[in-house]
Amino acid sequence: MFDTVEDVQKRLNEQQYICGKNIATVVFLAKALGKPVLVEGPAGVGKTELGKVVAKALNLPMIRLQCYEGLDESKALYEWEYSKQLLYTQMLRDKISEILEGANTLKEASERIASQDDIFFSERFIVPRPLLKAITSEDQVLLLIDEVDKSDPEFEAFLLEVLSDYTVSVPEIGTLEAKHIPLVFLTSNNAREMSDALKRRCLHLYIDYPDEAAEIEILNTKVPGIDSRLVEDIVHLVQRVRELDLKKTPSISETLDWARALMVMNADSLETELVNDTLNIILKHQGDIQKAQSELNRLLEQKAAERAADTPQPVEPDPGKKSVLH
């Protein structure tokens, strides 16, 4: 359990997840009220990661259901294990004379066989999939339903039933009820809008790109040992790039990749040439790169000028660095 919103923030921080109070508040309430959370936002802002770190912070086992087009109940909930059942039929055939021993009429015989049905369709022959696992687990779990927007609307309708009463009915067996209501996180990239009914059942969290301060903190946490001036430069540029009208806006993962790459290259600050050479790490489309390039070069010049003004005695640039590229 979390004590307060600050407690959430602190404990997620310990799991190397940087979040503001808005995210922490929703996590706090989800746990306190036992309600599912629908997390939406652009790609790579840490939606999936949030589910994972909350599980770790609360020390709950995590069960993940990855959604995709065509995902259906048998993949998400349970399947009958045909081969096992078949094997059982074989056994039954061997036993059949035993079972039928002493049966005088056809009716009696078929009744005796029918009585074996119960065993045939029992939990023994069920292969549990993530949803069933989450519901029947002995301990409370965190159920991460990832990229729910990729699933079909019909699956969503089914999910809605499960999330409203946390019971699952298997026609041949009966109703299975959750021993503990799982803590549920659903993530969506908005490939399709979720139904209002689902949204009503959930708390809603919209994660946007982090602001400059938060992103700096993320880099410092996730890329230990990185030069702080370099971090500032990177984040500053990425934030500007996000303001451009691009096909694919760079996400936190791309900022992280960029930072790691630049660190490997021993860079200690960003210069025009270096940026131009590595821009393809954060931007994937040629058109985007071209768009960003001119904008960034302008920014870098401006920045260089500011720095020159700040530092009266210009430091000799270390020739050992940055030339790695050529």
Next chain:
Amino acid sequence: MQRKIVEFTNILRKAGVRVSVAETIDSFLALDEMSLDDRELFKDALRTTMVKHWDDIPAYDRLFDLFWSGFHDVLRDELGQAVAGMGGDFDLDQLMQQLQELLANMDGDVDLSELARAMLSVDANSLEQLIQQAGEESGLDGIRNMLQIGFFSRRMLEQMGLEGAGENLRDMMEQLREAGMGEDDLARLGDLMKAIQEALRRSVRQYAERELDKQNHDYMERFRRESLQEKSFYNLTEDDLRKMREVVDRLAQKLKNIVSIRRKRQRKGKFDLKGTMRRNMAHGGVPFELIFRQRRKDRPKLVVLCDISSSVSNVSRFFLQFIHSLQECFTKIRTFVFVAELGEVTEIFRNNDIYTAIDQALDGGDVINPYTRSNFGMAFNVFWRDHLASLDNRTTVVIIGDARNNYNDPRAWCLRDMQSKAKNVIWINPEAPGAWGFGDSVMDRYVTYTDVAEECRNLKQLSRMVDTLIL
């Protein structure tokens, strides 16, 4: 508190943010779990329980600030100023204490109204509540324009009984004089009460102004949302275009969901005996899995002819965005653009993302010259010559254009032949039927050879057309 929240949800609803009763109750539960001192937390808690569409968030933020704007602070400010106006050596606490003692000694017959009492003890909380009450009782939420501010303020002050409270206080000061309060103190108290009366007048006025802001905001917000869908394609700003792109995406998404549910219903086809036998060979013929024969629903083949001359290009733009967002609802889409020449741009859509493709297509796509004068007759003639053979009884032809032919030969017979080969010919015209056939419009000539011809001037109409296409 709960009442205030319910009131807030009503404001949200009016601005088009759908909040259900269940969600309102969730917000109560949420607030039970946390302290309400931190305004940001309070705001986040209400948001996560009540606002589920990300694009409602900006509206929520604005309304929250307006609604929970701390009128409280305004009032406190005004009262503070009233006290400060009494001069540097005025000691409120001392006066209050003296008052308390005197009142306690006066035997029971002090008869003060609630307002008078709140004024006398300079109690901001009670005063705020009284103002709120007066607002509700005088129907302040009906305020719609600046000119009504004076009217509503007066009405609220009457509701509160400010006049009565003044007399009430004067009577009481007489009693205080008899009870032995000094003339100096009495004069001060009198001045203070006057100042507070003025403070209340100003606060009430501000309260009314804020309410007007709130109400206007709802109105603007609703107006903005509705109008985009209904705004005529003829006068769109750059900004509108961008926003509409999103609206189209949403509408397309909605249609797609509907279609996919329709499909699912149809999908359970007939029981397929042979298929079932084949599938279950492995289980020794025991039918574990049943196979149903898929009933194939005919998805239409689409041939789209888009007029890209500037008068119609926006209709073409959004129609193209619609159908290409809904690709999977069609077996095949072929797209042609025309002004006078006609050219196929199907490839452009295959090789680019949708927005780039649309921009290129509307620019002639390197297959036609967009800077000519419209000539429908010639464009249809080219289609007739080169592509008529590709039409069959599963193809729907959609033509987007205003049929303003610059007095050229309409060559309606081309359209006649297209109609006789295709399943359907649908014409989407941004002009109203009243204008068809007037001036250089030859729509009246073409209409004869269409199965459906409709006016389509805004997104609402357009999405309705698209829906009938994929039915």
